[in-house]
Amino acid sequence: MKKLLDDPENAVADSLAGFAAAHADLVEVRGLDGAQPLFVTRAAGAVPGKVGLVSGGGSGHEPLHAGFVGDGMLDAAVPGAVFTSPTPDQIAPALQAADTGRGVLAIVKNYTGDVLNFETAVELAEAEDVEVATVVVNDDVAVEDSLYTAGRRGVAGTVAVEKIAGAAAARGDDLAAVTAVAQRVIDNVRTMGVALAACTVPHVGKPSFDLGDDEIEVGIGIHGEPGRHRVPAATASEVTRLLLEPVADDLGLQAGERVLLFVNGMGGTPLSELYVVYGRARSLLEQRGVTVARSLVGDYVTSLEMQGASVTVLRLDDELERLWDAPVRTPALHW
Amino acid sequence: MKKLLDDPENAVADSLAGFAAAHADLVEVRGLDGAQPLFVTRAAGAVPGKVGLVSGGGSGHEPLHAGFVGDGMLDAAVPGAVFTSPTPDQIAPALQAADTGRGVLAIVKNYTGDVLNFETAVELAEAEDVEVATVVVNDDVAVEDSLYTAGRRGVAGTVAVEKIAGAAAARGDDLAAVTAVAQRVIDNVRTMGVALAACTVPHVGKPSFDLGDDEIEVGIGIHGEPGRHRVPAATASEVTRLLLEPVADDLGLQAGERVLLFVNGMGGTPLSELYVVYGRARSLLEQRGVTVARSLVGDYVTSLEMQGASVTVLRLDDELERLWDAPVRTPALHW
Amino acid sequence: MALDAGWARRWVAESAAAIAAARDDLTELDRQIGDGDHGANLDRGFRAVVAKLEATPAPDGEAEQVGAVLKLVATTLMSTVGGASGPLYGTAFLRASKAASREALDVSSVVALLEAALEGIEARGHATPGEKTMVDAWQPAVEAAAATGGDDPVAVLRAAADAADAGSTATIPLVATKGRASYLGERSAGHEDPGARSTALLLRAAVSAADADDGA
Amino acid sequence: MALDAGWARRWVAESAAAIAAARDDLTELDRQIGDGDHGANLDRGFRAVVAKLEATPAPDGEAEQVGAVLKLVATTLMSTVGGASGPLYGTAFLRASKAASREALDVSSVVALLEAALEGIEARGHATPGEKTMVDAWQPAVEAAAATGGDDPVAVLRAAADAADAGSTATIPLVATKGRASYLGERSAGHEDPGARSTALLLRAAVSAADADDGA
Numbered sequence A, B: 001m002k003k004l005l006d007d008p009e010n011a012v013a014d015s016l017a018g019f020a021a022a023h024a025d026l027v028e029v030r031g032l033d034g035a036q037p038l039f040v041t042r043a044a045g046a047v048p049g050k051v052g053l054v055s056g057g058g059s060g061h062e063p064l065h066a067g068f069v070g071d072g073m074l075d076a077a078v079p080g081a082v083f084t085s086p087t088p089d090q091i092a093p094a095l096q097a098a099d100t101g102r103g104v105l106a107i108v109k110n111y112t113g114d115v116l117n118f119e120t121a122v123e124l125a126e127a128e129d130v131e132v133a134t135v136v137v138n139d140d141v142a143v144e145d146s147l148y149t150a151g152r153r154g155v156a157g158t159v160a161v162e163k164i165a166g167a168a169a170a171r172g173d174d175l176a177a178v179t180a181v182a183q184r185v186i187d188n189v190r191t192m193g194v195a196l197a198a199c200t201v202p203h204v205g206k207p208s209f210d211l212g213d214d215e216i217e218v219g220i221g222i223h224g225e226p227g228r229h230r231v232p233a234a235t236a237s238e239v240t241r242l243l244l245e246p247v248a249d250d251l252g253l254q255a256g257e258r259v260l261l262f263v264n265g266m267g268g269t270p271l272s273e274l275y276v277v278y279g280r281a282r283s284l285l286e287q288r289g290v291t292v293a294r295s296l297v298g299d300y301v302t303s304l305e306m307q308g309a310s311v312t313v314l315r316l317d318d319e320l321e322r323l324w325d326a327p328v329r330t331p332a333l334h335w
Numbered sequence C, D: 001m002a003l004d005a006g007w008a009r010r011w012v013a014e015s016a017a018a019i020a021a022a023r024d025d026l027t028e029l030d031r032q033i034g035d036g037d038h039g040a041n042l043d044r045g046f047r048a049v050v051a052k053l054e055a056t057p058a059p060d061g062e063a064e065q066v067g068a069v070l071k072l073v074a075t076t077l078m079s080t081v082g083g084a085s086g087p088l089y090g091t092a093f094l095r096a097s098k099a100a101s102r103e104a105l106d107v108s109s110v111v112a113l114l115e116a117a118l119e120g121i122e123a124r125g126h127a128t129p130g131e132k133t134m135v136d137a138w139q140p141a142v143e144a145a146a147a148t149g150g151d152d153p154v155a156v157l158r159a160a161a162d163a164a165d166a167g168s169t170a171t172i173p174l175v176a177t178k179g180r181a182s183y184l185g186e187r188s189a190g191h192e193d194p195g196a197r198s199t200a201l202l203l204r205a206a207v208s209a210a211d212a213d214d215g216a
């Protein structure tokens, strides 16, 4: 394992210290000294009169979530250890910091760990009179959703939830309305991912799974988990079809609909390849009579240096489109 | 070699097709059909009365250069094959397309191939009455600059040249003034890079150099060239020192000066690690009494999926700082 | 030997040592069907618990309750482990601490402690036996403990540890329907659940802590 | 046999075949001390030249000039190869085409063609012999050609090809001071220059093209 790190056990704090210094105009990282719980807020603090937005989860998915703290998006982000959800004693103060009296929406990715730790934190924050609503993002169609399992995972679609809910909060929506729009995004967003090579967690030191020279892993999550099935390496066109079709089918996309198409890199794949996948996915959507009205291409929800990509489709309506277009000013998303 | 590509020989065109579709609001890609020479312009065309800005070079460095076409930066970008400079018959029409009568600045990275092909193209464009000035970026301190060699390479510092010259052109400077400010950036910017693992050119199919499990290559360029020397793998702090010290020394940085610190990922390194390097480099600068006034962290000048990073320092003055801060609206840089 | 607060403190020390020793094995199990962090998560947690206990000496003069030690374990795990296992073990120890608010445990209070832990995990994780989780180690442990009888609380612990061990091994053929391993569907079969294995280690440490006292 | 336009067209075909066959070897040489694209660059270029020539048949009625073929080679290489070698070979063939504006080459015009090519490369690349570039193949080729004498232009070509071959091999110990390999400094020694090698292949193809005619 070769990484640009000092002590692997301190990787998260070291990285956040650099992040804080590089983006001091936008964000503030609290608790870097280890004396207080670690979380990230806006440099200017919570916005009075605005519903607060907090997300969080394991580290290793940068720029998610800390990179999305700022105007038009999150008020606070809570980073756990690499691929490990943060603890309630980090989350609860972040919820409190984001509250200016109009309540806070917690955006949680659907993992047992994240759900349980946020649950506990919400109880703690409510005990301090913070009103908290929670939405659980579960966009990964690689995982079967059933009452008898942990349900689908939350992956790249999280960016759309955070962006759009952030815009709703910024325009002054109340907690119920922000929650409703976040849930509407969740109901209309689906993702599927593929890995060409696994990633290595710093304090583990070896790849999260082993993949042959001519195999790829389809239906991976963002924690270096192995996927649903392993297939022979294939062309971008073939791989994109394996990702896009289940996403579009699960959404039940109809001709005439408008969507956001988001091709996300897992960290170790060149941007040029993401554009190839984007082009292929767009063609497949157009063949279905679906219009790609908005696009995002890049590394936004990563899995350390994993080589691979995911394809996310969000069904748009006029309001979601407007909220997506609304200004945003964060370290990782800016328009 | 596993890549998200169809035919490796078509990788550049396939990727640009996706890029064009994803950013149709900002850019237009000409010649994708192969019938005309391939280059990228602004969607709205050249800006009347503004000095044109054109850059180009081998592909494989995305988002450089095409990702920097747009308001406040380039008017056109000319992509060659992967790691191979474009040809004069691509460059010349791009120079013409960028001209609205006030002349064009060509920003060339210092490689024999780029220099020679641009030279020829400039002759061709001048024959069509386009006034062209050329600057050659050569920020890589890994390479000794001497009258008797090809001189230093142009690497990540190119982003600063394109951004700042772009802002000067946008505010209405004439060709001589835009050229002068571009040259001032070149004179004050230095870079050094490291690779932890090599990259694989699609149509070659094997890594550009071979590196042991516990070696890193210091002083690499951005074309998968081997570096100046190979050292045992080391911590981020140690590696950052190997990169930052020669950069700062070569610039002759003095206590009290202000700089832009730019940590650039080579494509396969997680953002979280770039922030660790950024934090370390910043400390080293601060120890010298140098103030980091502006920052950029991310993958901007890549080498396919190479694992590694480079550290760039630009000495700032009030004008360069203002030009850096000026609005920019391109696929890859936006503020 | 008495299962008193001293035992509880030794239990923590033995647990921390066992987890540290098994860190890589647990990680490897989690790498197979999860995200490869279970060893690191628990190791971080139990090192924190040891530090916390060292900084919190037994109260002067009055006897320390077993539950007081377990409560410290619970809150420290909850705030340092993260992941799924953090809140689950945290809740387990929290409920256990309530069942153990006494100076020493007899047979029935050992059974009650284990039952409370299991109930806590099931409540928090909405898990039932057979889903390839730590419940599949805790549940047979509780059953074996309840069936032991006699008046030796250490024998009860030993029966529980043996049963947890067997229960963990028995997770191998199961298909996971809870936790991260459930994402793998059928591919989760053929691997032991890391949380079940760590449960077996913790209960074994409880026995060693009692035996260590015995030998002393 | 005459070194006429037919020969020049066969030279192109033989060159394209030789480059295609050596593509991986050239790439490997460039991978060692450059950026690993020299084989692909030239292969792309010569495939384009072949296509271009096929699309441009010899003029009806009047005899085609050698220079006309070489000019097509020059402009096509210039617009398809890219990199350093594109403009360099492009300029070489452009200058050579001017020196060969006749229907068939005699000894002195073969020497003039080679000299013009070398001068073009030196002018464009600001390179001199000993810098570990293609100049180190062209320069001995020109010298050998000039020294051949006699009245057989093919013998002149053969002497040039032999010298280019030896010149290319002689680049191995050199430290590069021009082109991409110069970035490696001392580490460039011990490897053959890819552009020198491709030069040797192209001159060898010129001989084969003449021999092929001979045999026919």
Ligand SMILES: Nc1ncnc2c1ncn2[C@@H]1O[C@H](COP(=O)(O)OP(=O)(O)O)[C@@H](O)[C@H]1O
Pocket (backbone or CB within 6 Å): A083, A084, A085, A112, A113, A114, C030, C034, C035, C037, C038, C041, C042, C082, C083, C084, C085, C086, C088, C121, C124, C125, C126, C127, C132, C133, C134, C135, C178, C179, C180, C193, C194, C195, C196
């Ligand atoms: N819903 C659940 N109920 C009970 N135990 C669970 C549940 N989900 C996960 N677990 C246990 O947690 C273990 C994984 O813990 P850990 O790796 O630390 O957390 P994470 O899965 O968040 O990475 C699993 O092996 C399993 O025993």
Ligand SMILES: Nc1ncnc2c1ncn2[C@@H]1O[C@H](COP(=O)(O)OP(=O)(O)O)[C@@H](O)[C@H]1O
Pocket (backbone or CB within 6 Å): B083, B084, B085, B112, B113, B114, D030, D034, D035, D037, D038, D041, D042, D082, D083, D084, D085, D086, D088, D121, D124, D125, D126, D127, D132, D133, D134, D135, D178, D179, D180, D193, D194, D195, D196
């Ligand atoms: N300044 C120069 N003068 C003469 N030949 C040069 C010069 N620079 C490079 N070359 C030749 O070009 C060859 C490399 O060509 P190629 O790999 O196609 O281009 P690039 O170096 O741009 O990738 C070198 O092996 C060398 O022979």
Ligand SMILES: [Mg+2]
Pocket (backbone or CB within 6 Å): A058, A083, A084, A085, A113, C035, C037, C083, C084
């Ligand atoms: Mg985890």
Ligand SMILES: [Mg+2]
Pocket (backbone or CB within 6 Å): B058, B083, B084, B085, B113, D035, D037, D083, D084
């Ligand atoms: Mg090249």
Ligand SMILES: [Mg+2]
Pocket (backbone or CB within 6 Å): C030, C034, C035, C036, C037, C038, C083, C180
């Ligand atoms: Mg885990």
Ligand SMILES: [Mg+2]
Pocket (backbone or CB within 6 Å): D030, D034, D035, D036, D037, D038, D083, D180
């Ligand atoms: Mg080359």
